[in-house]
Amino acid sequence: MGHDAQGIDAVLADFARRPNVPMIDDHLREAMTLCIERGLDRLPVPGSGQTLLRWQQLAAVGGIDLALLKLYEGHTDALAILQELACAPFTEPGIWGVWAAEPPSARVGVSARNGDEVRLNGRKAWCSGAQQIDYALITAWTADDQPQLVAVRLDQPGITIDAQAWQAVGMATTASVDVHFDSAVGHCVGESGAYLSRPGFWQGGAGIAAAWYGAAASLARTLHRQRQQGRPDPHADAHLGSVDAALHGASAALHACAAWIDAHPEADARLSVQRVRAQVEMAVEHVCRHVGRALGATPFCRDPQFARLAVDLPVFIRQSHAERDLAQLGELLAARETEDWSL
Incomplete structure (x- = not known):
């Protein structure tokens, strides 16, 4: 046969590991700016009595483009947080993001506090849209190891972006990169711990499930149009029926969760939100x-x-932590005296 003793996987190892080409889509910022100019970012805050309307808008954007939705959801989430915590750190308009991931290897510390102004040092990971937005709310840590939400202007000295590690294909253009802070200026938002303790934390966590739903419904509409126009095909019709049943159940769950949040705006929504996220993910x-x-x-x-x-959605729903989230849901249920499963 004359084959080299080396296997083909070894011969092509460098080829397989070649970096993906970085992608920046300038159209994303243009589309997000258009949304802001048209007032499409002014959504009802969660728990205001119009939570479903907020989620319907998130679902609509998610059904258009998930890279845009990532910017849109982060921006509208930041506006809701600032309103809930009664803070307006900057007067100039711009695109906001929320960077709250806390992997053990990437942490930002707060130092040299003067009133609400602080200095930030460290590395923040999973900073979605860093190359396209103007402001960010980030979680940081005080000298006594307490969490603090901080607003930062991104076009300042002391902030650098490192996109080398971002190798995504799905959700590639959102570029959830690393951001380094070197004595950058930030402004405290709320008291220490307020970001996690406020009712809107879990209420907002269900909004992302509405975006998952919107993207899935958009894919399903392509199948529906094909079945309206195509030749008879009972197998494709069976797939459409299965898709309809799944979406109908997820929609009902989102409606019920939104109604519960509006009826209990100050309550801990974690159980309701964990449930609906699991239902929509499935x-x-x-x-x-x-x-x-x-x-x-x-x-x-x-x-x-x-x-x-189709390529973005499987990556995007990994904002769910799969069995870890299901385990947390089970733990919440196990601590309750009743399971509330009556029809």
Whole structure:
């Protein structure tokens, strides 16, 4: 045969590990700026009596483009947080983000506090949209190891962006990069610990599930249009029926959760939110599987919006922590005297 003793995997190892080409989509900032100019970012805050309306808007943007939704959700979340904590650190308009990931290897510390102004040092990971936004709310840590929410202006000395580690294909253009702080100026938002203790923390956590839902519903609409126009195909119709059942259940769960939050705006919404996130995640994974099997390769290769949603959504729903979140839900239920499963 004449084959080299080295296996093909060893011969092509460098090729397999080649870096993905960095991607920056200037259209994202343009689209986000347009949303702000048209007032489309002025959503009802969670628990205001119009929580469902807020989630419907998140779902609508999610069904258009998930990279845009990532910017839009972060911006509208920041506006809701600032309103809830009664803070307006900057007067100039701009695009906001919220960076609250806390991996053990990346931490930002607060130092040299003067009133509400502080200096920030350290590295923040998973900073979505850092190359496209103007302001960020970040979680940082005080000298006595207490969490503090801080607002920062990104166009200042002492802030640098490192995008080398971002190798995503799905959600590539949002670039959740590392940001380094070297004595950068920040402004405290709320008291220490207020970010996590406020009712809006868990209320806002369900909004992302509405965005998952919107993207899945958009993929499902492609299947629905194909079944309206295509030749008779009972297998494709079965996939459509399965998709409809999953989406209908997820929609009902989102409606019920929004109504509960509006009826209990100051309550701890964790149980309701953990439930609805789990329900929507399962529905989304079901929809992705059945839509792909029903439609085949064509929309993945020839429909730009469908193709982006299809590659972005499996990455985006990993904002759920899968079995870890389910374990937390089970732990909450196990601590309750009743399970509340009566019809």
